Amino acid sequence: KFLQHQSVGLIGVPFSGGQGKKGVDQGPSRMIAAGLIPQLEGLGWNVSIDSDFEKFLQLNPQGLDTTIEQEKLRNTWNVAEATRETALAVKETLSNGKFALTIGGDHSVAIGTLSGTSSVYDDYCVVWVDAHADINTPSTTSSGNLHGCVLSFHFGLDFANSVEGFEWVRPTLSPNRLVYIGLRDLDPAEKLIIKYLGIKAFSMHEVDKYGIGKVMEMALDHVNPKRDLPIHLSFDVDAVDPSEIPSTGTPVRGGLTFREAHFLTEYLSETGLLVAMDLMEVNPALGDIKAAEKTIQVANSLVRTTLGETLL
Amino acid sequence: KFLQHQSVGLIGVPFSGGQGKKGVDQGPSRMIAAGLIPQLEGLGWNVSIDSDFEKFLQLNPQGLDTTIEQEKLRNTWNVAEATRETALAVKETLSNGKFALTIGGDHSVAIGTLSGTSSVYDDYCVVWVDAHADINTPSTTSSGNLHGCVLSFHFGLDFANSVEGFEWVRPTLSPNRLVYIGLRDLDPAEKLIIKYLGIKAFSMHEVDKYGIGKVMEMALDHVNPKRDLPIHLSFDVDAVDPSEIPSTGTPVRGGLTFREAHFLTEYLSETGLLVAMDLMEVNPALGDIKAAEKTIQVANSLVRTTLGETLL
Amino acid sequence: KFLQHQSVGLIGVPFSGGQGKKGVDQGPSRMIAAGLIPQLEGLGWNVSIDSDFEKFLQLNPQGLDTTIEQEKLRNTWNVAEATRETALAVKETLSNGKFALTIGGDHSVAIGTLSGTSSVYDDYCVVWVDAHADINTPSTTSSGNLHGCVLSFHFGLDFANSVEGFEWVRPTLSPNRLVYIGLRDLDPAEKLIIKYLGIKAFSMHEVDKYGIGKVMEMALDHVNPKRDLPIHLSFDVDAVDPSEIPSTGTPVRGGLTFREAHFLTEYLSETGLLVAMDLMEVNPALGDIKAAEKTIQVANSLVRTTLGETLL
Ligand SMILES: [Mn+2]
Ligand SMILES: [Mn+2]
Ligand SMILES: [Mn+2]
Ligand SMILES: [Mn+2]
Ligand SMILES: [Mn+2]
Ligand SMILES: [Mn+2]
Numbered sequence: 058k059f060l061q062h063q064s065v066g067l068i069g070v071p072f073s074g075g076q077g078k079k080g081v082d083q084g085p086s087r088m089i090a091a092g093l094i095p096q097l098e099g100l101g102w103n104v105s106i107d108s109d110f111e112k113f114l115q116l117n118p119q120g121l122d123t124t125i126e127q128e129k130l131r132n133t134w135n136v137a138e139a140t141r142e143t144a145l146a147v148k149e150t151l152s153n154g155k156f157a158l159t160i161g162g163d164h165s166v167a168i169g170t171l172s173g174t175s176s177v178y179d180d181y182c183v184v185w186v187d188a189h190a191d192i193n194t195p196s197t198t199s200s201g202n203l204h205g206c207v208l209s210f211h212f213g214l215d216f217a218n219s220v221e222g223f224e225w226v227r228p229t230l231s232p233n234r235l236v237y238i239g240l241r242d243l244d245p246a247e248k249l250i251i252k253y254l255g256i257k258a259f260s261m262h263e264v265d266k267y268g269i270g271k272v273m274e275m276a277l278d279h280v281n282p283k284r285d286l287p288i289h290l291s292f293d294v295d296a297v298d299p300s301e302i303p304s305t306g307t308p309v310r311g312g313l314t315f316r317e318a319h320f321l322t323e324y325l326s327e328t329g330l331l332v333a334m335d336l337m338e339v340n341p342a343l344g345d346i347k348a349a350e351k352t353i354q355v356a357n358s359l360v361r362t363t364l365g366e367t368l369l
Numbered sequence: 370k371f372l373q374h375q376s377v378g379l380i381g382v383p384f385s386g387g388q389g390k391k392g393v394d395q396g397p398s399r400m401i402a403a404g405l406i407p408q409l410e411g412l413g414w415n416v417s418i419d420s421d422f423e424k425f426l427q428l429n430p431q432g433l434d435t436t437i438e439q440e441k442l443r444n445t446w447n448v449a450e451a452t453r454e455t456a457l458a459v460k461e462t463l464s465n466g467k468f469a470l471t472i473g474g475d476h477s478v479a480i481g482t483l484s485g486t487s488s489v490y491d492d493y494c495v496v497w498v499d500a501h502a503d504i505n506t507p508s509t510t511s512s513g514n515l516h517g518c519v520l521s522f523h524f525g526l527d528f529a530n531s532v533e534g535f536e537w538v539r540p541t542l543s544p545n546r547l548v549y550i551g552l553r554d555l556d557p558a559e560k561l562i563i564k565y566l567g568i569k570a571f572s573m574h575e576v577d578k579y580g581i582g583k584v585m586e587m588a589l590d591h592v593n594p595k596r597d598l599p600i601h602l603s604f605d606v607d608a609v610d611p612s613e614i615p616s617t618g619t620p621v622r623g624g625l626t627f628r629e630a631h632f633l634t635e636y637l638s639e640t641g642l643l644v645a646m647d648l649m650e651v652n653p654a655l656g657d658i659k660a661a662e663k664t665i666q667v668a669n670s671l672v673r674t675t676l677g678e679t680l681l
Numbered sequence: 682k683f684l685q686h687q688s689v690g691l692i693g694v695p696f697s698g699g700q701g702k703k704g705v706d707q708g709p710s711r712m713i714a715a716g717l718i719p720q721l722e723g724l725g726w727n728v729s730i731d732s733d734f735e736k737f738l739q740l741n742p743q744g745l746d747t748t749i750e751q752e753k754l755r756n757t758w759n760v761a762e763a764t765r766e767t768a769l770a771v772k773e774t775l776s777n778g779k780f781a782l783t784i785g786g787d788h789s790v791a792i793g794t795l796s797g798t799s800s801v802y803d804d805y806c807v808v809w810v811d812a813h814a815d816i817n818t819p820s821t822t823s824s825g826n827l828h829g830c831v832l833s834f835h836f837g838l839d840f841a842n843s844v845e846g847f848e849w850v851r852p853t854l855s856p857n858r859l860v861y862i863g864l865r866d867l868d869p870a871e872k873l874i875i876k877y878l879g880i881k882a883f884s885m886h887e888v889d890k891y892g893i894g895k896v897m898e899m900a901l902d903h904v905n906p907k908r909d910l911p912i913h914l915s916f917d918v919d920a921v922d923p924s925e926i927p928s929t930g931t932p933v934r935g936g937l938t939f940r941e942a943h944f945l946t947e948y949l950s951e952t953g954l955l956v957a958m959d960l961m962e963v964n965p966a967l968g969d970i971k972a973a974e975k976t977i978q979v980a981n982s983l984v985r986t987t988l989g990e991t992l993l
Binding site: 268269270315316317319320323367368369 | 552553555560563570572573574576577578579580622623
């Protein structure tokens with residue numbers, strides 16, 4: 058309903074600085090090598106590559122950086138640059154009436170993708186699919202990893218937007234325009250923030266209680282009651298159970314099944330309201346070769362379903 | 370309600386000509402070796418063997434035949450003979466008031482089983498449990514494998530019944546007497562045929578959306594609204610997830626769970642309307658020994674549940 | 682609502698005499714070694730160890746005793762002593778206003794735990810989570826294992842309470858105060874007893890039919906309609922699927938998923954009515970090291986959820 062033509066801009070963001078594990082920067086190239094582009098073309102999409110991979114690779118932090126500096130966020134400069142670059146790419150793609158498909162890279166990149174979407178669709182809403190809430194603030198995070206702080210920037214929490222380098226990020230989300238699905242591993246501070254802001258969250262408990270069919274209906278009823286707002290799907294693959302998605306940085310048991318994950322993406326696709334998708338945290342360097350291949354296949358399959366592939 | 374006594378005729382059809390992989394002809398002997406007959410007797414059934422296994426084994430195509438002849442269906446003569454033989458056996462068993470339990474072999478055998486059932490119960494309906502729709506026509510099939518064309522013969526599509534050797538197959542099904550459960554891998558032409566004929570299909574998407582309990586109720590409401598028609602269950606084991614049924618020729622991820630498959634068969638059993646079951650596509654030659662044993666155990670368990678085994 | 686303070690008495694019962702496999706007596710020590718106590722303290726509980734492990738270890742039958750004596754129950758003296766000891770410990774813990782957390786050991790120990798609970802809360806009800814019904818009587822059991830006869834003592838069936846050594850066990854349960862969840866492997870006599878007594882049972886068939894959310898609601902509506910009775914949860918880990926809980930003595934396929942099991946415990950916890958939990962049949966000696974570790978982790982996680990850990 059919002060796109061001007063059936064074109065998708067593939068914004069690969071091979072960036073790993075929002076967390077400490079190398080390899081997540083291989084996500085975009087590996088998913089493309091596994092055939093993502095012709096697969097999308099087979100669904101009738103015109104596919105263009107709308108980002109400069111090399112630019113992001115050069116923004117990856119050098120050295121191992123496995124130690125956390127005292128009281129500090131990790132790699133703020135790198136993340137600020139990479140997300141600003143991402144925001145520009147997403148804005149450009151959406152401005153051209155295309156679907157913005159961002160392939161990460163770690164989830165910190167979504168600081169950029171949501172910014173880009175908000176600058177074109179200011180009434181957008183977000184479906185955040187993740188085992189984690191990614192809503193720590195610069196002061197509550199214990200790891201210092203910015204991929205766990207993304208939403209604090211978009212809600213303007215706790216001076217996040219005053220962190221050096223991130224002054225350009227405007228808080229554009231109101232709490233009723235975000236819905237979580239798949240949560241199961243939250244820090245105590247995150248639980249408090251979610252309650253305080255009144256954000257609607259469907260954890261795995263609710264998926265079990267109601268079934269994924271009902272959960273998706275309730276999620277959309279909350280975040281998009283008239284089914285008239287553009288939707289940005291931010292999909293962290295660790296939402297899916299590690300038995301299906303082993304190669305990711307922070308796996309958590311008890312996740313969405315292969316089928317539930319596909320139901321979710323197919324359901325969103327059927328609304329006709331999607332304008333952007335982030336597919337984040339595929340890390341082919343974790344686990345053995347088979348694990349990586351499985352992860353990449355499932356990830357590509359989730360992208361295809363989001364972009365219209367159906368069973369029948 | 371239709372059987373005259375609690376007797377089941379076991380019609381083993383060790384035939385593999387409807388597709389290209391050797392080994393599916395070992396299905397009946399391996400399931401029997403794993404104790405199927407005493408298991409059914411333990412449920413109170415009188416079991417007779419109502420087919421000549423040797424006859425089918427001799428109909429299996431010689432040579433590897435892994436190359437597809439141009440523009441041609443594979444092994445038409447073999448499949449025509451095997452299915453005609455199967456139809457006669459099923460007809461004989463049902464005529465004697467027994468339950469017809471056909472153990473494949475590949476799913477092409479169902480060209481015969483449905484024919485046999487239709488000749489005794491002309492108002493029968495079919496529950497087709499499969500990852501695939503098996504409704505390609507001789508002209509739409511890309512593989513040339515007849516196990517993927519079964520239903521085009523029963524609906525009389527696209528001159529299927531004029532293929533040499535298959536003139537004896539009468540189209541006996543109307544589209545509202547078939548329901549699919551478990552679909553998740555269809556060719557584009559098959560999707561069109563299903564829409565055109567208006568066949569009711571519950572893909573894995575619907576199983577996720579409604580749950581298997583509701584799906585079974587809706588499936589029966591459609592195909593057997595007054596719960597008074599005899600039911601033929603045609604069960605391709607690839608409907609079940611490959612994690613439970615690894616040893617089958619065309620596995621597809623995201624299938625029915627062990628529990629859903631058993632719920633389905635228990636539900637049908639409880640109707641008291643079943644007259645025939647096909648249990649097809651167990652191929653013990655695929656995967657390692659453990660995979661084959663697991664597959665056979667689950668297959669036997671599904672037969673038992675169909676024939677009345679319950680949890681409570 | 683019933684506890685006087687947030688204190689839990691951990692009653693470890695390293696006893697294996699209710700069945701024939703060594704190793705189940707390592708359950709308590711292994712679960713504690715994996716961090717159970719600090720984990721519960723992290724949830725705000727005051728934890729005390731309220732049993733003498735050594736006493737139970739000495740009650741374990743010597744020798745292998747894998748042969749069943751003709752027409753006899755196994756190890757009656759050992760089981761009678763161990764369960765009487767357990768009953769005293771549970772009674773003491775509950776009398777002090779604490780939550781009674783019994784860690785087995787085999788499920789025969791619940792002859793003692795329910796006795797203990799009944800002596801403090803005479804209007805208690807029981808949620809029995811198990812693949813098995815454990816309701817054989819001394820005359821119907823074919824194995825002679827007392828872990829399969831527990832409930833016949835509490836219902837006073839078939840002279841169970843006249844077995845030498847068990848005269849102290851008073852039948853304190855009425856059939857409407859027990860509900861089963863997870864059943865899938867029952868002896869014919871057990872099915873009859875359940876029907877005859879009219880006990881409400883949710884087998885895996887019902888879990889599939891209604892979903893775990895609805896099942897829990899129906900289970901509590903039956904056993905605790907006004908939500909005012911104290912609840913004793915007796916959790917045999919074999920209720921959970923063997924893919925999650927491999928290290929247990931009598932695994933049965935098609936069990937509760939990791940998520941369903943946690944939903945169940947979280948649901949009961951939210952009632953605020955729990956006074957006691959048995960966590961039984963963890964046997965770290967079965968399967969390889971990884972299997973045992975996985976089992977212990979899931980078991981500890983189920984205890985935590987029962988005692989208030991939530992996802993959000
Ligand atoms: Mn995550
Ligand atoms: Mn994330
Ligand atoms: Mn199939
Ligand atoms: Mn088939
Ligand atoms: Mn059990
Ligand atoms: Mn038990």
